[in-house]
Amino acid sequence: MTEVRTRAIPEATVARLAVYLRVLTGLAEAGRGSVSSGELASAAGVNPAGLRKDLSYLGPCGVRGVGYAVPALRERLARALGVEQARSCVLVGMGNLGSALAGYAGFGTRGFTFVGLLDADPARVGDVVGGTAVRPVEDLEEVVAAHGVTIAVVTTPATVAQSVCDRLVAAGVRSIVNFAPVALAVPAGVDVRQVDLSVELQVLAFLDQQKGVDVVPHRMSEQVALP
Amino acid sequence: MTEVRTRAIPEATVARLAVYLRVLTGLAEAGRGSVSSGELASAAGVNPAGLRKDLSYLGPCGVRGVGYAVPALRERLARALGVEQARSCVLVGMGNLGSALAGYAGFGTRGFTFVGLLDADPARVGDVVGGTAVRPVEDLEEVVAAHGVTIAVVTTPATVAQSVCDRLVAAGVRSIVNFAPVALAVPAGVDVRQVDLSVELQVLAFLDQQKGVDVVPHRMSEQVALP
DNA sequence: TAATGTGAAAGTGTTCACAGCA
DNA sequence: TGCTGTGAACACTTTCACATTA
Structure with missing residues (x-):
């Protein structure tokens, strides 16, 4: 009856919700009662505005001017991801x-x-x-x-x-x-x-090799490796 | 001098180039001389048009009406990804x-x-x-x-x-x-x-749970598991 | 003629700025 | 006053259709 129509959560969002859930579990175990989107985003390694948008797919979750209640948000995410059923x-x-x-x-x-x-x-x-x-x-x-x-x-x-x-x-x-x-x-x-x-390693290596070629030639603080 | 200005390869493309390179190495070891975008795409698990667009970031690589020369394309990808240097x-x-x-x-x-x-x-x-x-x-x-x-x-x-x-x-x-x-x-x-x-597992589980709720109720060919 | 190479369109995801509310 | 919630702008990706060329 109070079932919320969670409409079409993007796949990229689902992946991040799983990360938020893990972070929240850690916060809950540490006894934290509430968090702001800024702190939660920082712990999850994402942008605060993006995090709020992600959560908005589940409907309003927080308290304006305050933040999110850790236990409530945790349960909400767990339910959305279907963690409840084994x-x-x-x-x-x-x-x-x-x-x-x-x-x-x-x-x-x-x-x-x-x-x-x-x-x-x-x-x-x-x-x-x-x-x-x-x-x-x-x-x-x-x-x-x-x-x-x-x-x-x-x-x-x-x-x-x-x-x-x-x-x-x-x-x-x-x-x-x-x-x-x-x-x-x-x-x-x-x-x-x-x-x-x-x-993953190959992509990282590609980006790594591009670093020197990107903008200015290169920084002095970086040592050259090969003899 | 013959250095090609490979401009701004998207990260998503870089990841797939690594996959193509792996598939091409397999084809080369099997003695294959050429492949079409269709066959290569199928082996890599992507769309043929997308594969051609990916390769186009390296400049023209193939022969119209024929396909791609396996050894040449392999070397081209290896160079683009920087595999050559240890x-x-x-x-x-x-x-x-x-x-x-x-x-x-x-x-x-x-x-x-x-x-x-x-x-x-x-x-x-x-x-x-x-x-x-x-x-x-x-x-x-x-x-x-x-x-x-x-x-x-x-x-x-x-x-x-x-x-x-x-x-x-x-x-x-x-x-x-x-x-x-x-x-x-x-x-x-x-x-x-x-x-x-x-x-990864969590996202998969989320999509899995949604399957029954999606479109039509469910197909007859799929057996229900629980007693 | 059979395949590549590529603009243009559609779709998806991310960032921004600010309205809305405790 | 401070932080959430969100429309709107932006950026990125994918897909399509077809001109192009050996």
């Missing part, structure tokens, strides 16, 4: 990256539960990561069906990512985060978010 | 995520060399990852200075990320990729790219 996920590929993700405690407090950690390597099967035992990748379909999983994380080598993806989709998964450096082909109705860690 | 990087925080990045062989072929892998945990010091031995974090300043490092990757716990960042900047680093879930404060002239793995 989500069952599977993760395929328990190498270093998969282990890092599975072991990240932050997921548990945000509604995510890894009900299946899968790997093709028998040597890794049975390892316990973040409280869950690694199972053979053969169990994929069984785990997905048993828990009604709709979200999967792929951290396998690139060579097998597509076949793993096909099996996930066939089993009923509709949303996939892919860390393998290949573009996954999926049928309509299935979402893939591609995350490419090496591209 | 870049010295340091990585701080050799947990699972740091180990995953340090062990990724793809960096070596793209001009990146990790000249320093640093960790605060004495138990990890001395481990060899990707051919490089882990050193104590106390050596940070020494490594940065010795190799003229300007690029760093931070994969430490969130609690120490800012202090590590401060030390990196003081030592001369100008570009940082930060995987710790905190916004880093840096002086002007220093670039930070924030990568937040948990946010």
Whole structure:
């Protein structure tokens, strides 16, 4: 009845709301009762006006002239992002990256539960990561069906990512985060978010190399590296 | 003299150029001599027209009516991205995520060399990852200075990320990729790219939950999971 | 003729400035 | 008075359609 019609939140905003939620959780644990958009924006690494616009998609959240009530805003964001309901996920590929993700405690407090950690390597099967035992990748379909999983994380080598993806989709998964450096082909109705860690470094390097060429030749305070 | 004035390549384009370069390397190794924008775009997971526009920032690269010569285009992209010159990087925080990045062989072929892998945990010091031995974090300043490092990757716990960042900047680093879930404060002239793995999952989950609410109620072909 | 290269249009996201309200 | 909420301007990206050329 008091259900607010949260209309069409832009994807870029959703990503930032997740960051605000994390910052607010930290503030709440520190006992803070309220924050201004300026302080919250600074802690989240964004522009204050942009933050206020982001929050405005949820309707009025704050008190003019004062700021935002930390616990109330936190709950509002949690609800908007759907953190309240537990989500069952599977993760395929328990190498270093998969282990890092599975072991990240932050997921548990945000509604995510890894009900299946899968790997093709028998040597890794049975390892316990973040409280869950690694199972053979053969169990994929069984785990997905048993828990009604709709979200999967792929951290396998690139060579097998597509076949793993096909099996996930066939089993009923509709949303996939892919860390393998290949573009996954999926049928309509299935979402893939591609995350490419090496591209981040490459973009940074590009911007870095441009620094000297940009404006004035270069500053004296910067030492030249090569002999 | 034949230096082409590559003017103002958008950041979004730079990120995709890195992906194209990876795909082209695969095609070159498979012995392919040429590709069309359609095939390249499909392998990279983008729109063909967008790919052509991306490449157009480097000037004409292809042959009308035919396509692109794989080796020539590959070299062109490599030069534009600055892959040719070797870049010295340091990585701080050799947990699972740091180990995953340090062990990724793809960096070596793209001009990146990790000249320093640093960790605060004495138990990890001395481990060899990707051919490089882990050193104590106390050596940070020494490594940065010795190799003229300007690029760093931070994969430490969130609690120490800012202090590590401060030390990196003081030592001369100008570009940082930060995987710790905190916004880093840096002086002007220093670039930070924030990568937040948990946010990716959160955005995906948000879109996933919206699927049922979107357009028509839902399709018959999709099974409902919960009992 | 079959593909590239590219203006122009549409869409999306960000920033600004200020009205509105405790 | 101070900070939120937001329309309007701006900047950036993507998409489309088609002229262009080997």
